[in-house]
Amino acid sequence: MATGLRQTAGSAPQRMNRPGRIGAWCYDHRRIVLAAWIIGLLAIAGTASGLGPHFKDNFGGTGQAQQVQDILHEQFPSRSGDSARVVFHSSDPIDDAVTDRITEALNGIRPLPTVISVSPPVRADEGHTAFATIQFDAVSADLAKADVQRVIDTARSYARPGLDVALGGPPISVAVKPKPGPSEAIGIGAAVLIMLVAFGSVVAMGLPIFVALIGVGVGYAMVALISHLLVEPSFGPALMAMIGLGVGIDYALFIVTRYRQALTDGLDPREAVVRSMSTAGRAVLFAGTTVLISLCGLFLVGQPFLDGLAVGTILAVLTVLVATVTLLPALLGFAGRAVDRWHVPGLLRSGTASAERGLWWRWSRVVQRRAVLCGSAALLALLILALPTFAMRLAFSDSGNDPAELTTRQAYDLLSDAFGPGFNGPLVLAAELPGAANDHAVLTGFEQRLAGLPGVARATAPSYNASGDAAVVTVYPTSDPQSADTAALVDRLRNTVVPQATAGTGVRILVGGQTAAGTDESAHLGMRLPWVIGLVILLSFVLLMAVFRSVAIPLKAAAMNLLSIGAAYGAIVVVYQWGWLSSIFGVTRTGPIDPWIPLMMFTITFGLSMDYEVFLLSRIQEEWRRRRDNGAAVAHGIAATGRIITAAAAIMVCVFGSFVIGDPLRTLNVFGLGLAVAILVDATLVRMILVPAIMQLLGKANWWLPRWLDRITPHLAIEQE
Template identity: 45%
Template structure:
């Protein structure tokens, strides 16, 4: 009976939450970046299979196991006292009451924490890490430092300068003598360009229709100065050198390629976030028939993502504790990290939002008392949300043990986001805001209520005169089986 009721009640919320996760993951297809398509499809398929197993395989296994799914103490208590309503006491109930009594103070405190952690996000610098970000004890880092001209322990100098690890490649298309003359003079012009340490070439192919020049910056490949040099070459130096000719020179190399990739990601990120937030909000609007619930969910999701990126920037870009964790020195943030993190975090945030608000919505429909609905919903679901969050935090934090900077970046970002979402947003800021808004949480214009289709997460209420479940007898074998 418990399994049947759980599937009919919680199973609906699980299916609905799974749909929101799939929307967040499949939103990566909007970016039209081929290497992310496999990630989106594989992760979405995993969610679909997990949801299907939770509403089919899990209750089937419970039917096979029977009462042995409970511990001996639980079976003994059922045999002696019979089933009874669960009493909501303990830390969860006391916390729900505390939030109800001090919503403004706790809401301001939670908002201040999220805002403080989100501030480093404004200094986000997308780029790709290299051997220079490896731990100082690794051989790849030592080789990188030798090439970059770092001083050794005895004070002797070595290497070729920091830009030698990531030279820029200038490729020109030459259509005539004028283009060749301009390309021959280009190295001399480039030597006087700020940020250029060395210039090599030019070199030509057999037909002299294509020329190559190598430019070594005076800064490391992942530094902002090198990115500025790429922009300076493209916007100023090269157009001036090609003035009056048909010469076309394109800038390639490690830094230029990663900058172009990051600009593509940044350019498509607003569309991606907008699509994911809009579709998720529409689903919440249909489920809870409220304007305030989807708006708060969207704001909370953005807050969780911004705060998580603030932690990532502080640890990996600013280097706060990265060496202590064995993750090397400070450096830029991987360009594809925002896309994958936003997809995963929006899915998890929507999960927690559905589980939390669905119980509040059920209580609101029964009593029309907003304070009671928020208090009961928080008391009954906070333990589930926090337990799930602890599991996810442990999984994501284990990524740090890999020793790889990129994987650790995902782990710390996702773990911090889940922790903030579960312990600050869902169990503190969201209920505090809902207490302050009162009945406005559930407001929906009448014309929109008539226009929207009816989609309910909760099953129809049971009749009041339903017979009570039979009291287990002490002699029943399933209850006393050892």
């Protein structure tokens, strides 16, 4: 079939741009395109299944904690791996029979693969609980799941009525994960209902869902494959599914809407595909590019696990983007005019693009007539929502946030009740003693300082290496690993206690361990966040300026998006850090915000917010160029995009929100709520109130660009009908 110019009865010939030509080719060769996607999905999924995933929760190492790890590797090879704790709790006070069974359990664990040593049991004063430390030969990220599971199974095989056995610590988390929740199913179900209401047609509703699922399926397999090359955390696939589903459904929704409009205008199905791809398809490509640019900001952080998350999410967005511009036109070719078949009685909506004098046009005019009042009210609301952001505390959450049925949570609670919460996150102090025996007295004095130090529950005696020039001390805080008090203790040890104890000597004492490593990593990521924000905003500013030939529009977009992300940050602080509305969101224990979440939230939210900015402003710009009437252009843009942006945002909110109620992993709960709030705020307070209010107040200044800047700025365009 011809793929150049075509004309249908009652329509003028259309000039195709590149997305239009891609759409026409995929329409004409729809069987080949569909077969290629199915074969590709099966091939890549089969390869990924054959190799198996290789996810690793390795969150890197920086600062003193990494130096401690290096010292342990060189001077104490047997302690260079991570340690776990096996906890025994008896309903009656521990007697000789229980002691014998504990001894048998520990003897059964000692010869297992990857286990270097098992310490003698330590009994709590309350007489019902004891624990022992299991030292592994590698850090958690390098341990095989099967080996860790064998340790767990062996230890728990010694449980009996009246004697509970639980295991905790980073190595145990390698094998113990909460079961996946129904998040994706809930999100897809909500999207189906929203699109049925928006389209009224089963076929029109099903196309975006099918395209998104195919794209996410390919993306999941690709993430599993790259986990062999990059550090990909275990929650990476769920994060990829969250973003891929939301983006994939939204992008396909915009194109299907334009396709139905074209059919209503009298075009045949092929020309309707060309028009929808030449307009909405081009806008989708641009919007997807902004998301990819935002995600690239994560590479500035320089942490392997964030590189893995960035690559995985980029692949997810890229896959659904390619599926939208290739697979969707092919499916529209199969659907043809039957896109509105099997409609829901009373819900079928015309595909007409005319919204003049409709609800959204009238709403825009109300806001424009009261621009100062409406804009001020929306701005005040956003600032209030963003205020808790300044109280955000970044730290890795501990096992106390795990579901109650997991052995890691059970061990955490047993240790906390019997010994104190700090026993779940001991600090490991490494000392270098260049004077060998002469410096042992310094370390003895330091140990005495620790005994009376506020915040320290217990400190072990120094353990020396064979040559006596290095030692290790384990310190148990009084507070839990994610507590601000524990972070303060780490700072006090490093900045006050250690310098005072070693002043004038050659002794060097460093504070490390998993808890201190989390503190160092949080500080590192917190310092990199402003750089990521700055780069992403700068690139987006240049991109929007090149498209809309304006200085005010990209400045406004950057400010509005920062307000949206500020409101999202505020929401997660209020719910998960302060515990407000905890019963509604199922928060059983408050805690800090994992430090990678604000980074990922910003890059993804900024990119998705730019999607709506592009779809709205491109319509406003189109009308401005036609009439040169700023007020009418703003009202027309709101009217033309209000319904579709609202539907798209509702789908995003449901997909992201489903991870709040349908996933047992706290990090995904926090991430889902943040993204849901950001999109909700962006599509309501920002797009439907602040944008029309500010653009009304700025008037013609919206479209001002200095001549010298116009000359040096490249020209980009999103073609419109």
